[in-house]
Amino acid sequence: MIVNMYDRRYFGAVTKTHLELSPVQTVACCSPLTSTPLSSEQAGRIAPLLKALADPVRLRLLSLIAAHEGGEACVCDLNDAFDLSQPTISHHLKQLHEVGLLDRDKRGTWVYYSVRRDALADLATLIGGGL
Amino acid sequence: MIVNMYDRRYFGAVTKTHLELSPVQTVACCSPLTSTPLSSEQAGRIAPLLKALADPVRLRLLSLIAAHEGGEACVCDLNDAFDLSQPTISHHLKQLHEVGLLDRDKRGTWVYYSVRRDALADLATLIGGGL
DNA sequence: TTCATCCATCGATGATTGTCAATATGTACG
């Protein structure tokens, strides 16, 4: 299996005795961007998070979910807000979920996504902290 | 000429009578991600900024420049910090400069880049504001 | 002028990404 730098498995072997951290869990431990030079490894952990965020559709998904009543939204609601196919929306939601920006809760036939606000807050501190 | 959504020229015709805003200048006007659903246009303006940030090399460039003495660094300093060719570093610096995250100042033979801290602050507010 | 240095641009290439149609999986209801 070939694993590239953006893959969660890239940095360090993941064994049964280690907790595998999602990208978002690795951000809280870094001091702000502008405080100290980032190591290659730190940068390699942070980039996938920003990459997940760096798409117009995913930005809108995130803000739609956050603004939805109860702080969560099911996929059916979200599909209707875009001129995109259902698999495409599902694909974007998966990306946001994999890096830890969205929580996923299946209830019956429906799947509800909610925003991990702590993750966003940590990311904001990383970018804007120490200014 | 074909212009895609990530191009600064995409949203609205740019004429001599209009100021052309770099992506970073368009961020300050948006309320935080989680406060109100983003419009397609807003998302389309913000995404290029995050995309510029969402690369391990560019993240390190930004933090190296910010941490460098005087808050600026010349390209020659930066080249040495990476195992990448000079054109590649130049390419990444250009991307950061084009979206407004880096300022560029040519003095003699050298080019000095510095971080637009206001841009980072605005971006942080966009992501983490209202949490 | 000639040469060396710093940086940017060009053109090419392999990798990654966003999107879709088709299909699969899972759940609820008769």
Added chain:
DNA sequence: CGTACATATTGACAATCATCGATGGATGAA
């Protein structure tokens, strides 16, 4: 059971991206 619906996965394709070597432009020194 079978049917309908909600969501995920697969496979394919065009577009974008990160990277390089080669080259070009500008500056300063000899």
